[in-house]
Structures are given as C-alpha cells and as structure tokens.
Amino acid sequence: xxxxxxxxxxKPGLDGHDRGALIIAQALRDHGMEVIYTxxxxxxxxxxxxxxxxxxxxxxxxxxxxxxxxxxPKVVEALKEKDAEDIPVIGGGVIPDEDIAYLLEQGVxxxxxxxxxxxxxxDFIKSCVSGDSNE
Amino acid sequence: MTExxxxxxxxxxxxxxxxxxxxxxxxEQFVNKSDIEIDPLYFPKEDQVDEEYSEKIGFPGQYPYTRxxxxxxxxxxxxxxxxxxxxxxxxxTNKRFRYLLEQGQxxxxxAFDLPTQIGxxxxxxxxxxxxxxxxxxxxxxxxxxTLLKGIPLDQVSTSMTINAPASVLLCMYIAVAxxxxxxxxxxxxxxxxxxxxxxxxxxxxxxxxxPSMRLITNIFEYCANEVPKFNTISISGYHIREAGxxxxxxxxxxxxxxxxxxxxxxxxxxxVDQFAPRLAxxxxxxxxxxxxxxxxxxxxxxxxxxxxxxYKAQNEKSWRLRFHTQTGGSTLTAQQPDNNIVRVALxxxxxVLGGTQSLHTxxxxxxxxxxxxxxxxxxxxxxxxxxxxSGVADTVDPLAGSYYVEQMTDEIEKEVMAYIDRIEEMxxxxxxxxxxxxxxxxxxxxxxxxxxxxxxxxVIVGMNEFKIEEEVHEDLLRVDEQLEQxxxxxxxxxxxxxxxxxxxEQLNKLxxxxxxSHENLMPYILDCVKSYATVGEICHVLRxxxxxxxxx
Numbered sequence: 001x002x003x004x005x006x007x008x009x010x011k012p013g014l015d016g017h018d019r020g021a022l023i024i025a026q027a028l029r030d031h032g033m034e035v036i037y038t039x040x041x042x043x044x045x046x047x048x049x050x051x052x053x054x055x056x057x058x059x060x061x062x063x064x065x066x067x068x069x070x071x072x073p074k075v076v077e078a079l080k081e082k083d084a085e086d087i088p089v090i091g092g093g094v095i096p097d098e099d100i101a102y103l104l105e106q107g108v109x110x111x112x113x114x115x116x117x118x119x120x121x122x123d124f125i126k127s128c129v130s131g132d133s134n135e
Numbered sequence: 136m137t138e139x140x141x142x143x144x145x146x147x148x149x150x151x152x153x154x155x156x157x158x159x160x161x162x163e164q165f166v167n168k169s170d171i172e173i174d175p176l177y178f179p180k181e182d183q184v185d186e187e188y189s190e191k192i193g194f195p196g197q198y199p200y201t202r203x204x205x206x207x208x209x210x211x212x213x214x215x216x217x218x219x220x221x222x223x224x225x226x227x228t229n230k231r232f233r234y235l236l237e238q239g240q241x242x243x244x245x246a247f248d249l250p251t252q253i254g255x256x257x258x259x260x261x262x263x264x265x266x267x268x269x270x271x272x273x274x275x276x277x278x279x280x281t282l283l284k285g286i287p288l289d290q291v292s293t294s295m296t297i298n299a300p301a302s303v304l305l306c307m308y309i310a311v312a313x314x315x316x317x318x319x320x321x322x323x324x325x326x327x328x329x330x331x332x333x334x335x336x337x338x339x340x341x342x343x344x345x346p347s348m349r350l351i352t353n354i355f356e357y358c359a360n361e362v363p364k365f366n367t368i369s370i371s372g373y374h375i376r377e378a379g380x381x382x383x384x385x386x387x388x389x390x391x392x393x394x395x396x397x398x399x400x401x402x403x404x405x406x407v408d409q410f411a412p413r414l415a416x417x418x419x420x421x422x423x424x425x426x427x428x429x430x431x432x433x434x435x436x437x438x439x440x441x442x443x444x445x446y447k448a449q450n451e452k453s454w455r456l457r458f459h460t461q462t463g464g465s466t467l468t469a470q471q472p473d474n475n476i477v478r479v480a481l482x483x484x485x486x487v488l489g490g491t492q493s494l495h496t497x498x499x500x501x502x503x504x505x506x507x508x509x510x511x512x513x514x515x516x517x518x519x520x521x522x523x524x525s526g527v528a529d530t531v532d533p534l535a536g537s538y539y540v541e542q543m544t545d546e547i548e549k550e551v552m553a554y555i556d557r558i559e560e561m562x563x564x565x566x567x568x569x570x571x572x573x574x575x576x577x578x579x580x581x582x583x584x585x586x587x588x589x590x591x592x593x594v595i596v597g598m599n600e601f602k603i604e605e606e607v608h609e610d611l612l613r614v615d616e617q618l619e620q621x622x623x624x625x626x627x628x629x630x631x632x633x634x635x636x637x638x639x640e641q642l643n644k645l646x647x648x649x650x651x652s653h654e655n656l657m658p659y660i661l662d663c664v665k666s667y668a669t670v671g672e673i674c675h676v677l678r679x680x681x682x683x684x685x686x687x
Contacts, residue, residue: 013265014261015269016337016338016339017338019378019581023582027585039685040338065265065268067264067268070264094503096608096611098609113469115469115595
C-alpha cells in the first residue's frame, strides 16, 4: 500500500492566530494526507524535533505576527543541525512580498500568502514529495 | 395596549431632557440638505402600536435596549473613535498616540507585543523574533512611563488589549497616573482581561482557567473599590469571529463567556450590581451589513434580559450592554488593498447603526503588515466621514421598524439562545472551553467559509474574482529589527539600576499571597510594579504557583 504523505503543521513563536494553520491541516487531510499539528508556541528546536520524530515529508509553518524572518530560517537551521535538511519547509501567513525572496534564500521552499487556495498548497506538497519541486 | 407605549414614550422624553441638560445636543437643530427637520427618534404612530413593539423594541435608553443604551445616542455625542495602535518601542508608540490625538482621535487603545501579552520579558528566549512586532514591548514600569509620556491620564481614556497579565499592566497604568498626580479613582479606560476567548480563539493564555478566573475576579473586586471608573473587562467576540465563527456564534459564545464571569464573581462573594456596570463588550463588524446591524441589537436585548431576569440585577447599568467594535481584520484582502477602505466603511457603518459606543476602523494594508501612518489616517477619516458627513448619527436607531432588520434581530436572538442553552447544559462556558466545544464549532464554520471561497460560491472582490496582476506593495510599515536588541538592553539596565532586595521582597510577598486563595492579588502586584519588577518576573512568580495552560 502506498504510504500517505505526512505533514507537520507548526506555529513557531508566540503567535496565537491558528485559523489558517487549522484550515490548511484540515484541507491536507481532506486530500488524503496525514497531518500532525503542533499547537501554539513551538520553538524552532521543538518543531524540528517533532518533524523527525513523526517522520514527516514536509513541514508547514504559519505566522501572522511578523516574526517569520527570524523564526522560519531558524526552523530550517534546526532541521539541518539534526541532519534532517531533506525535509522541505514551507510557510504561510501575513508575510509581505518583499520578505519572500529572503526566506527562500534562507532555505524555505515556498511561501503562500493570504488568499492562496488550499489546493495550490496541496499540489505543491505533492510535487515536493514526488521530487519534482525544484524545477 | 397603547397605555404601556405611552408610558415608555413619556419616560423616554424625560430621559432625553435629562441627558440634554448634561450633554447638549451636537446641533441646535438637525436638518438635512432639503431643510427637512430630523427627529431624535422615529417610532410607530399610536394606531400602529402593538404589544410586541413595547416588549421587544421599545425606546432607546430603556430595557431591553434593542434601540440603544442611551436615550438619544449620537445626537449628543458621537461614539468614541478609538484606533488600536502600538508597535516597536514605547517611545515610537508614544509618538503615534500623540499623532492620533492631534488628528482628532478621542481615546487611546494600546496594542502590546506578544511577549508582553504572554508574560515574557524581551530578553526571555521565548520572546525571540516577536519583540515589538504586533504591538509595543513593555517590560517594566519604565516602559509604561515612556509610553504615556505627555498624555494627560485624567482626560484621555485608555483601552489596553491585555488579558492573562491584565492585572500587571493595569497596575502599571495606575502607577503612572499616580506619578502624573492623577489618583486612581479618576482614571478611565478598559482592560480586555477576557481569558476565556484566549483559550477559544486568540491564544495569549498563560495560566489554567481556574487561577485565571481568580485573577479576573480579583480585578473586579479591587476596581469596584479603588478604580471605580475603569472597565474591568471587555468580553470579546471579536477574536472568536476572526477565528472563523458566524455572527450568531460570535454573540452566543461571547455572552456565554460573560455569564461565566458573572457566575465566577458572584461565587467569589460579590454582588452582581457591584461589578456588572463595569462589564464591557467587544464585537466584530463583517461585511453582511444588515446581519451585523441586527446582531448588535440582538446582543443588547439578550444581555439585558439575562442580567435582569436570570441574575436579578437591580441597577439598570447592569442591564446595559456597552460595546466597542472593530471592523473585521479577516475580511481584508492582501490583493488590491485599497478595496479594503470600502469594506471598512461598510462595516463601520453597520456598527454605528447597531449603536456602538466606540469604534476602531482597520487600515487597508493590514492583510500585509501593520498599518502605515497614512493608512491609519484614512481609517480614522472613514469614521469621521460617517460621523460628520453621512447624517446617520442624527437620529437614533434608524433601522428600527424595518421588517427585515427586526426579524433578523429576532432570529439571531433565537439562534444565540439555542447555543447558550446548549452551553449551559454542558455546565457553562468554562466547561465548554475545556472540552473544546466552541473551538470545534468555530473551526467547522471557518472551514466551510474557506471551501465556499475556493469554490467561488462566495465572491471576494479582487481575490477570487475581478483579479488583476498585482504590483509588490512596497509602502509597508516595517518594525526595526534592531529594536529587539535595544529592548533587551533596556530591560537589563532596569534590572541593574533598581533596588533588587526590594524587588525580591515584593515578589516574595506576591508568591505568598498567591498561595492563599482568598487573598486579592492586586495590591501585591501594584507593589511589585512600583518596585520596577518586570512583567516577566511577576508572571513567572504566578506561573510557579498556578501552573501553565498547555492548550487542547
């Protein structure tokens, strides 16, 4: 039987807005993926730890508090430290366009901004996992 | 049948006279551009009156307050224009406050950063990346002094969006006022102090529900005696709605939470009329114009009935649901952000027609970042245009008597009551929160909305229809990344300079008081604050005693 795609949805930092994270989690489940949601206030180290422990294929980060420029790269870094840099990190939230290039440079695979249909995220994750994301 | 109506009418006329003596009407005469005179209130002619009107709708300033809590509402004074602001350092935010006051804003509303809201100092490892981002960073009394510098606290009322550490920030505010020579009996404002919706929707909780409820009732009791003009809680539906609830759920969960606070205060030994007049509410205004206006009317009627009939409050002030409104942040689009100005105008109008006491209008760029000064000004101007140009404030509750609005008001009331009954059956709001009931209901509604938007069953102009190629929006407010380091240094300076033995002593007294469940913690927290103990230090003492809530 084919293994289901496993995704960790995480809220780094202190931000409490989880409407987006919960909706993404539900949408991914509806598309047949297994989703682990960390809950609020996770440190980058905790997120990396959970990603490895849960053996996920992708980590999805959500932040609406403006902390993304500090916190998202730290998650990438924490995965690297645990020799898990092969797990791609994607993110979303209230993220100004001009920050996106910086985040991609820091090793985040993709940023989804407000108004993105959930199907777009689903497709991206599928392409990540099948290995043809780096076009 | 008309006898009761006439009694109400005469009573209303007397109330209006009395109000006008205290606060004269804004104009000698209200007329429109066609020179037609505008009455303060329109109501059925005597031969159209039925019992239902007297019972359900009545007159403004009278039970059940469907038409508003004051007899002539905005004829005397407009709502308070209160823009929520705060970012970066206390110094920067102080500048924005003074700017807004110069621009004609009539009250302050402080946004704190997340570390402050969750009780961490700026140099705590948990605060990394979040200092000064969504609001101003306040670590010690010194920051609060800077924040309020040059602002006369005997004249300006201040609303503070602070929940789990509300007691700490309120004490800092009192301490600054005292330094300005303003006694605490005179300060006015509001603390949000609504922990239940933090568990449900907003996420800035610290302690578990039981000790959190104790802190809240401590504040009620302390303020009833010492700070009588301060609103001790702002029971908030705003964030419940932002998390994805329907309008009905927003009102239902908010009022159910309100009942839980009333229950807790009564249980702690307070009389309902001792604290209920200082309860305030906070609602959202989304796009469905008539639904929103009806929602506010329904909420007032339900709360009045609840306070009078269930809780047997005698004081009329306990029956009146006073509320602040903010337009809906989650309705703003990142695409074509100028369209948001129009959304905000419609939402603000629904709040005004719904009889709000104060209003925050969102800025067009808030789906992208915190607002720039220009965007914040347009948002304030939107309110000013509604107030000064549209004429909607010249007569009270102009939507009353509309078949649609009255029936919608009734139906919302009915649906809300069904939820409230259900929550009561579960053992009340605290129980329902702990079981995750409200959280599940909200999430389900949010997901349904998302699916409708994606299928285009719901059209969001500029986002899933009428799209254009977007340019990068460069004119956004950026919080200086250097700020975090400065703030870290500053709090460490405060620690170096203060009288440490005194701080230790005050924190120790607080710890001991926290262990005795009947002790009111407010005086101890005030002493801690005055000795320049930090928000983080005070909250850590209480964390050690109360434990931490870890979510569902």
